[in-house]
Amino acid sequence: MLDIIKWLTISTLSFVVICNLWIVGTTHERVIRDSSQLIGAEVGLVFGTSQHQINGESNPFFTNRVASAKQLFYTGKVEKLVLSGSKDSIYYDEAEAMKSALLEQGIADEVLILDKYGNRTIESLSRLRDVYGYNQCILITQEYHAYRCLFIAQKLGLDAQCFVAQTPDRKEHIWALLRELLARTKAVIDLYILPAQND
Template structure:
């Protein structure tokens, strides 16, 4: 198992809701050892952490701090770039024989925005970057993110000749590395979710990719939601909080891995 997979597994268990399960198991073990006060404290921390991250104001504070920088660094959609680059993360590839079609995720706005930019003439072609954990299935179901994005972009009116696929990368660092190798010193319009833009630009700068920010998939702020959704803990807020915490964790680890 390589470092990327190890970090993925550790992050999954270190964050809610899995971290609550881990905390409760540890609390149960402490109770069996008759360390009951410590067991109660451990259980309470595990539950309160999950409840806090499910609370909309906490979620908003975490995710919007990432998006503010994306807004500040966003570029105007004007001509001309050598390519529009769409990073993986907005679509789940097919997984035959279980699913034969890709599934659009919360970040699918990335592809829609890239298609809009292409139709405005921002760049002559789009690079879609993202691999998959299943074997390539040429001519069959789209088992890589890049192939899934390519087919979706075609449905959005982007001609096949204007789409270039990079199907080997499995994380953001690999996305940027492989795109840089493809475009060399070219200028690219980098399209990704707003919460992901800060880290993507930092990696691009470190690896020598000339990228301008074109963020999308912004989190809906409290002012745009019904008031009753802004105070009760809910699964959507927990999901966004976990997304933000994963970004902060990745920013820390990416910085340590930088040269």
């Protein structure tokens, strides 16, 4: 029994490592840190996250994504912004929160497209293609999330680059980064092992 547990543990860890190496290795060239290196696209897709942390303070992941979206719009790298996030209730609406923040930054309402059904990364990307009709885009999120976004986008046939928003102090958000290791593994399973469940 111990040998079986040991074998399963090693196999699972190996699979996680392989998935992460595959995702990062095939997407890293399209992870852009300098906006001047972006080709540009009609639309930028901003991935939603909570506006506030559990302690009530502003969430730096949210703040930095909004700042990056503003930068791309004002530098002419995108003409419109799709704000995609989940909506659990009238009190929690990631897309609306991003819209309010961008309006405060002077972005015009007519260039903001709200997608309130982006509950998962794959759903945000699928809806960008299938609902809003875009096949080329610039993705806006933190670097740790960027690789998975691009991996999924590639599988969906999207021509995408990702402009990375500043990542908050890694030591303070280590659990978010560790969860991403598992999320990348799940992305491989969703796209290549159990794809029918995501149609």
